[in-house]
Amino acid sequence: MAHTPRHGHDREIETLQEFDEVAARGSLVGYRLQAVDLAERTGALLALPVTGAVFLGCRMAPEAAAKARAEGALVFPPLPDLPFDPYRGLLYSPDELFAGLAEQGYAGTPDALAYAWFQRTKADGDIFGSMLRAVHDDAVSDALDEHLAGARVVGVMGGHAMARGTDAYTGAARLGRGLARAGLTVATGGGPGAMEAANLGAYAAPYDDAMLEEALLLLGKEPSFVPSVGAWARAAFDVRSRWPGGGDSVGIPTWFYGHEPPNTFASHIAKYFANATREDGLLARCNAGVVFLPGAAGTVQEVFDNATPNYYESRGEPTPMVLVDRHHWTEHLPAWPLLRSLAAGRSMESRIALVDDVAEVPEALRRLAGR
Template sequence: MKSHDRGRSNGDGYRKGPVLLRRDQIPSTTSDQRLLSGADGAGWLHGDPWRVMRIQSEFVEGFGALAEVGPAVSVFGSARIPPGSPDYVLGEAVGRGLAEAGYAVITGGGPGVMEAANKGASEAGGLSVGLGIELPFEQGMNQWVDLGVNFRYFFARKTMFVKYAEGFVVLPGGFGTFDELFEALTLVQTHKVTEFPIVLVGRSYWSGLLDWLRGPVLERGTISAVDLDLLNVVDDAEEAVRIVCERGAELRAAELAAVEQATWAEQQAAESSVP
């Protein structure tokens, strides 16, 4: 077992697209690893076109499954948080609060904080969505997911997290959570997506990261002071939900105003063209 796999289990098996594998059938590499490997020389000429078809199918299936989800918020956090722990309880409260506010809750579909947020949303009567990923230590979709989609490729899955969310709530987590956080932050900072709210929950957990951003990162000019305003830091679920709801209302009002302005402009153009 590889060092980074210690302490993990295969749960209900390893999912490779629609295929379920267990025990000796579990491969030693993932689809992402094989896609990004350059060791096969010209072999990509034969294999990669088929990968492109699989990638295309993942986008099509994801778009089709999530097209009618409605207003939603992506919640990120560690898979290693045990049930009943303070962070797990916090995740439940976030999921419950978002569902009560009318949002679907999207997570990675796994255990820990993801399970907690899905549980809170489901128990509150909201739509609980899970976007799973093919990993060597696959633990399966948690039982609180109402709508689940499994992905081979991280980049296809990340697109779904962003495309169908109106905000991002980030609870304590590790490398995967950091990756999702900075992906969302980069897209908002570069205006690749609408300026959706990004909320970090747990000041004590995130304070070290924020000190580093405000310190050497800002001092060297690699970010601007205004970039730090993209991050909202809170300690409780209620405040996180409030920020998401307020920003969502602002965005919907701005969208409505833009539609009304466009309609007015079209009417004016039509009237001016009448002889």
């Protein structure tokens, strides 16, 4: 009898290499294949049993697709007219989202084209478009879970307006570097400003300290994505080219805020159409704590989005929360007094901290986690 794989990631095929490994075992029964180009694997598809398999956006020869359907497999064909793949099995990379930047400018990149499609379709009432967005976001969540399995993830939240070349940006970058060097996976909202700085720091972690200081000077020549996303992104790619193979981190941006481009220093990018899914997913995956740098409405929302599950945590294991910049969080946007009032008498009370400077964050996280 053909082996039917267990429910879970061991039945997912997301690359051609994985396909070849499974095919060598003699059966595709029950597998889920996501966005794999199988045009050159017709012989294997015609020879292997595929009962119960699901082919999601896989390029296949007509005879292979017909045979799969005849055996009871589900075949969802690719949708070539879309600027994104709703069935993708892997996270995005900066190179993928910014492909064509040098030749066509930012407007011609997959990232910009996906945002333009979203703008055209988000309110047209077409259930097909909303289904494609939902399928895409679920596939991205699945890929993100696979990528972060077993990782200790610390989130760094903060405003998009933090400009390159500022002391605040430098501090956020050094924070990201320190967290990455401590063995943590840095996760951000994936955009510009404080988010980019933290991802940059994680990228710089394998290099000596001088690399980050030089990179900061180079980036400071293009301080903002306004007025030119292209110039802003090219400056980042120049840094990546000069220092290739930097450290890993995760960015989780959204096309809901598509006027803000994703930053190029997150090695793995989980980009969503639905901002609510993105926000909840980002915070829920930060199992080693969340750091809140100064920000405006979006960052304040994230503070209390994270506080809510901590407030109702029944096992006594709320996620550590560190707010940075006493004046910002007590005077300018006084979220800290409310957060402290919420925490009073609950298990989360010992898991929140307010610090003056990013240099205090690593020790605060260790203390809150009891390490």
